[in-house]
Amino acid sequence: MEATLLDPRMFRIVAAAMALAAFVGLNALVLVYLERKIAGHVQRRPGPFEVGPHGLLQPLADALKLIGKQLFRPAGADALLFWMAPVVSFIPVLPLFLPIPFDPDLVAMHVEPGLLLILAFTGINVLALCMAGWGSNNKWSLLGASRAVAQSVAYEIPLLMALLAVTFMHGSLNLSEIVEAQGAWPWQWNAFIQPVAFIVYFTCAVAETNRAPFDLPEAESELTAGFHTEYSGMGFGLFFLAEYANMIVVCAVATALFLGGWQGPFFSGWWWFLAKTYALLMVIIWFRWTYPRVRFDQLLNINWKWLLPLSMVNLMVTALVMKLF
Amino acid sequence: MEILARLVFGFYAALIVSGALMAVVERGLVRSLVGLIATMFGVAGLYMLMAAPFVAFMQILIYVGGVSILIFFSIMLTKARPTGDEAKGRPLRKRFNALVTALAAGVVLASVILKFPIPSLETPRQVSGQQLGEGLLGPYLLPFELISVVLFVAMAAAVALAWQQWGKSK
Numbered sequence: 001m002e003a004t005l006l007d008p009r010m011f012r013i014v015a016a017a018m019a020l021a022a023f024v025g026l027n028a029l030v031l032v033y034l035e036r037k038i039a040g041h042v043q044r045r046p047g048p049f050e051v052g053p054h055g056l057l058q059p060l061a062d063a064l065k066l067i068g069k070q071l072f073r074p075a076g077a078d079a080l081l082f083w084m085a086p087v088v089s090f091i092p093v094l095p096l097f098l099p100i101p102f103d104p105d106l107v108a109m110h111v112e113p114g115l116l117l118i119l120a121f122t123g124i125n126v127l128a129l130c131m132a133g134w135g136s137n138n139k140w141s142l143l144g145a146s147r148a149v150a151q152s153v154a155y156e157i158p159l160l161m162a163l164l165a166v167t168f169m170h171g172s173l174n175l176s177e178i179v180e181a182q183g184a185w186p187w188q189w190n191a192f193i194q195p196v197a198f199i200v201y202f203t204c205a206v207a208e209t210n211r212a213p214f215d216l217p218e219a220e221s222e223l224t225a226g227f228h229t230e231y232s233g234m235g236f237g238l239f240f241l242a243e244y245a246n247m248i249v250v251c252a253v254a255t256a257l258f259l260g261g262w263q264g265p266f267f268s269g270w271w272w273f274l275a276k277t278y279a280l281l282m283v284i285i286w287f288r289w290t291y292p293r294v295r296f297d298q299l300l301n302i303n304w305k306w307l308l309p310l311s312m313v314n315l316m317v318t319a320l321v322m323k324l325f
Numbered sequence: 326m327e328i329l330a331r332l333v334f335g336f337y338a339a340l341i342v343s344g345a346l347m348a349v350v351e352r353g354l355v356r357s358l359v360g361l362i363a364t365m366f367g368v369a370g371l372y373m374l375m376a377a378p379f380v381a382f383m384q385i386l387i388y389v390g391g392v393s394i395l396i397f398f399s400i401m402l403t404k405a406r407p408t409g410d411e412a413k414g415r416p417l418r419k420r421f422n423a424l425v426t427a428l429a430a431g432v433v434l435a436s437v438i439l440k441f442p443i444p445s446l447e448t449p450r451q452v453s454g455q456q457l458g459e460g461l462l463g464p465y466l467l468p469f470e471l472i473s474v475v476l477f478v479a480m481a482a483a484v485a486l487a488w489q490q491w492g493k494s495k
Contacts, residue, residue, distance in 0.1 A: 078353065078355070078356070080356065080359075081355060081356065081359065084359070111378065112378065112379075112453065112454060113378055113379050113382055113454055116379065116382040116383070116386065117378075117382050119382075119386055120382040120383075120385035120386040120389075120390060121385065122390075123385070123386060123389065123390020123391070123394075124385075124389060124390060126390070126394055127362065127389065127390075127393065127394060127397070130394065130397045131355070131359070134355050134397075134401075135355075142401070145401070146398070146401050149394055149397060149398045149401070150398075152394070153391075153394060153395070153398070156390075171455075172454075173454060
């Protein structure tokens with residue numbers, strides 16, 4: 001097997017990376033619009049309305065504003081850590097999308113342990129938050145970073161265990177295989193067979209992406225803006241993009257593992273995948289504008305006293321049922 | 326492809342060495358940690374190059390996403406200032422000693438490996454996750470279980486220590 005730089009596989013990887021980068025950027029625009037519109041309607045106001053019809057061009061205006069702003073670094077901040085943090089936060093986003101199967105054929109890269117790749121690279125985001133918090137030379141940032149660490153270390157465990165229960169059932173870490181093992185109808189989906197795992201996973205996913213009601217690392221009312229207090233312009237923009245991209249990834253994983261992926265009762269295809277992913281994204285946005293932020297001790301109590309035991313019991317029952325029946 | 330593989334190997338090796346240097350030379354604890362993380366990434370890349378994606382992802386999941394974050398946590402708890410003790414310059418004699426010690430280990434190991442190359446495959450063989458699992462629960466069951474015992478002891482000890490501290494503070 002001779003392979004050069006002009007190899008079709010090489011070409012495929014480059015094309016996939018470009019397509020994914022475009023996908024991430026476009027989705028961020030769509031999600032910003034959705035977020036602001038939903039927030040508006042939840043609070044009985046129309047949301048953005050001025051730029052374009054129904055405010056459709058508002059995210060573009062936001063993006064241009066962010067790009068145009070000057071980048072500041074506070075005095076006494078560690079320049080290396082400060083500028084590295086947004087980049088470290090954004091770079092792992094692209095590999096995250098590689099193994100996600102939008103369609104049987106629409107996969108950027110067939111990675112055998114695809115789920116493991118996603119779990120490995122999502123963990124890097126916390127590191128970026130820590131670097132931002134430490135490098136900013138600001139107490140709010142540092143407090144935000146320390147919260148981010150405690151939160152993500154805690155919530156990663158039940159998240160992994162919930163996913164482990166599903167991979168137990170299918171004996172595979174490959175997302176495409178798990179999607180294919182589920183049927184087209186909702187009662188054949190893993191969310192129906194493993195409801196506890198689904199609920200635990202989704203709760204932990206909201207917490208891992210630092211979304212309200214678990215957005216303690218940036219809690220505006222307590223910490224100004226938490227870890228990104230000192231970032232302006234695209235420094236903040238990259239954190240923001242990474243957060244939205246991570247939201248899409250956790251929802252896409254939930255779709256593939258629990259909601260039957262691209263399979264639907266009729267016309268199976270990537271549109272089902274996108275529809276399900278967006279339904280979950282809407283639920284996350286809906287959470288944000290419905291629930292008040294939890295207190296920090298409540299946050300940790302929910303995890304260590306409820307989610308962790310629940311996911312452990314679920315895992316053991318799954319293993320037992322798998323072996324006995 | 327071989328040239329590409331060599332290039333990638335060179336890149337990862339450079340990443341590992343520069344990360345390690347940064348971990349040793351930098352003044353601030355957090356910067357040292359960043360160097361350490363770069364090294365861990367480089368090692369994960371080398372695993373990838375050896376066609377062991379499972380081990381590579383585990384390396385990132387456990388070391389980059391787990392261990393380094395815990396180190397970060399402990400640095401925050403120690404209130405390490407960038408102007409603390411470790412930020413002071415060291416005398417030349419100590420630097421020289423450190424260099425000699427590091428080089429000695431490196432030279433000895435490298436010369437042994439160059440003289441007696443480890444027999445290995447020409448191109449790495451892909452091992453599926455299933456084979457890996459069967460290996461761990463088959464021929465390597467004892468070491469696998471021993472590791473879990475070690476981890477359990479560490480965890481129980483941590484809980485016991487925290488318990489003592491908690492009792493004192495009450």
